[in-house]
Amino acid sequence: MSTSQSATATVQANIPVSLRLSRPAINAQRLNDTLQLSCQWGSTPDGGMNRLALNDDDARVRRWYIEECQKVGCQVTVDAMGNIFAVRPGKNQGPPIAMGSHLDTQPTGGRYDGILGCLAALEVLRACHEAGYLTNHPLAAIVWTNEEGARFIPSMLGSAVWAGVKSLEFGQSRVDEGGVSVREELERHSFLGVRASSHQEIPLKAHFELHIEQGPILDTAAHPVAVVTGVQAFRWFEIKLQGRGSHAGTTPMHLRHNPLTAFCEMALSADQLAIQFGGLATIGRVGSLAAQSTNCILDDIVFHLDIRHHDDDKMDQLEAAVRVSFAQIAEKTLGVRLASWEALTASKGVQFDPLAVDCVRNACKAYPKQEIISGAGHDSVNTSKHCPTAMIFIRCKDGISHHPSEYSTREDIAVGGSVLLDAVCRYDSTV
Numbered sequence: 060m061s062t063s064q065s066a067t068a069t070v071q072a073n074i075p076v077s078l079r080l081s082r083p084a085i086n087a088q089r090l091n092d093t094l095q096l097s098c099q100w101g102s103t104p105d106g107g108m109n110r111l112a113l114n115d116d117d118a119r120v121r122r123w124y125i126e127e128c129q130k131v132g133c134q135v136t137v138d139a140m141g142n143i144f145a146v147r148p149g150k151n152q153g154p155p156i157a158m159g160s161h162l163d164t165q166p167t168g169g170r171y172d173g174i175l176g177c178l179a180a181l182e183v184l185r186a187c188h189e190a191g192y193l194t195n196h197p198l199a200a201i202v203w204t205n206e207e208g209a210r211f212i213p214s215m216l217g218s219a220v221w222a223g224v225k226s227l228e229f230g231q232s233r234v235d236e237g238g239v240s241v242r243e244e245l246e247r248h249s250f251l252g253v254r255a256s257s258h259q260e261i262p263l264k265a266h267f268e269l270h271i272e273q274g275p276i277l278d279t280a281a282h283p284v285a286v287v288t289g290v291q292a293f294r295w296f297e298i299k300l301q302g303r304g305s306h307a308g309t310t311p312m313h314l315r316h317n318p319l320t321a322f323c324e325m326a327l328s329a330d331q332l333a334i335q336f337g338g339l340a341t342i343g344r345v346g347s348l349a350a351q352s353t354n355c356i357l358d359d360i361v362f363h364l365d366i367r368h369h370d371d372d373k374m375d376q377l378e379a380a381v382r383v384s385f386a387q388i389a390e391k392t393l394g395v396r397l398a399s400w401e402a403l404t405a406s407k408g409v410q411f412d413p414l415a416v417d418c419v420r421n422a423c424k425a426y427p428k429q430e431i432i433s434g435a436g437h438d439s440v441n442t443s444k445h446c447p448t449a450m451i452f453i454r455c456k457d458g459i460s461h462h463p464s465e466y467s468t469r470e471d472i473a474v475g476g477s478v479l480l481d482a483v484c485r486y487d488s489t490v
């Protein structure tokens with residue numbers, strides 16, 4: 060046997076029998092068309108999406124998604140948080156290898172964040188069904204409830220309850236700005252499942268998530284796809300500054316108790332400290348509890364601070380520095396105090412599973428090498444606590460996300476779908 064013959068024989072021997080039979084392939088046209096079709100529920104005139112978790116449009120797309128999964132032989136389970144598990148049987152019994160993401164969006168969201176991951180999972184199931192391809196392990200598509208946290212705070216709520224990070228009681232009792240709870244909405248839409256929302260009740264063999272990058276790294280590098288090796292840590296806080304409202308015309312500048320002045324300094328300080336520590340700081344929500352008027356000094360300011368870092372120790376240092384700085388600013392601002400500082404949610408940095416990441420890495424081999432630590436939190440952070448997890452990113456135009464102009468090309472979507480299918484099949488044949 061020549062050297063090249065023996066090399067070929069070795070490669071063949073390494074490919075499991077199941078992979079040598081009619082290997083499934085992604086139908087790029089169908090994936091793209093179905094993704095756009097699913098955006099009929101919640102689309103906005105500017106081309107974006109407004110499909111807040113568990114609103115009527117979210118319920119419609121969920122029902123449609125379940126039907127599509129059932130058409131390709133899936134058994135569907137909905138848990139007590141409304142998380143959807145569509146499972147296609149494999150040769151063996153046992154927990155499924157899952158492909159999960161979310162269908163809810165920001166109020167000014169785009170058509171790809173989360174939606175891509177769910178629709179690519181459906182396409183993988185369709186491709187397997189069409190090819191008559193049976194994986195060793197069952198395969199699952201998962202729709203996690205309220206990933207965005209735009210309607211019900213905090214984000215990644217459905218997967219957090221499944222992972223035991225939050226209790227069911229906590230998850231179901233979250234309310235939106237109108238006082239409507241998660242549980243009420245689950246009941247109204249008949250998505251209050253009887254199965255416990257728990258990684259013990261519904262275990263997973265692994266979790267793969269395809270997602271748009273939501274940042275500019277891939278677009279800048281002109282690379283279509285990336286291996287995601289982990290997720291950076293983040294913490295959210297709600298901070299209240301108490302001053303004293305008074306008349307804009309009669310209160311001299313040097314006698315004002317103006318919380319807005321302190322707030323502006325804090326916003327600048329947060330920016331500077333984030334740069335200093337190599338992290339990120341964002342104030343994305345700001346308002347006042349008191350009624351506002353053009354000729355009144357504000358009584359109070361309430362704002363949300365989001366800080367992130369890929370290193371947990373540096374994250375501690377960044378938070379400590381921000382706390383010291385904000386306290387100093389409040390102290391030197393006449394009549395203004397830091398009335399409260401509430402931690403809303405926190406997530407530690409995550410390193411994804413080496414084997415699952417390796418499957419993604421090998422599935423990406425045809426493309427330029429690109430590895431990323433995710434800047435955004437994802438449901439995969441929660442699944443990684445209980446099963447091997449990995450993520451795939453595809454490029455999005457100008458790195459824009461959470462905005463109607465969020466966009467990924469049809470070609471990149473096809474690449475993402477193919478890499479997801481390949482990575483899942485590789486994992487299936489390895490474990």
Ligand SMILES: [Zn+2]
Nearest residue numbers: 172173206270
């Ligand atoms: Zn997302």
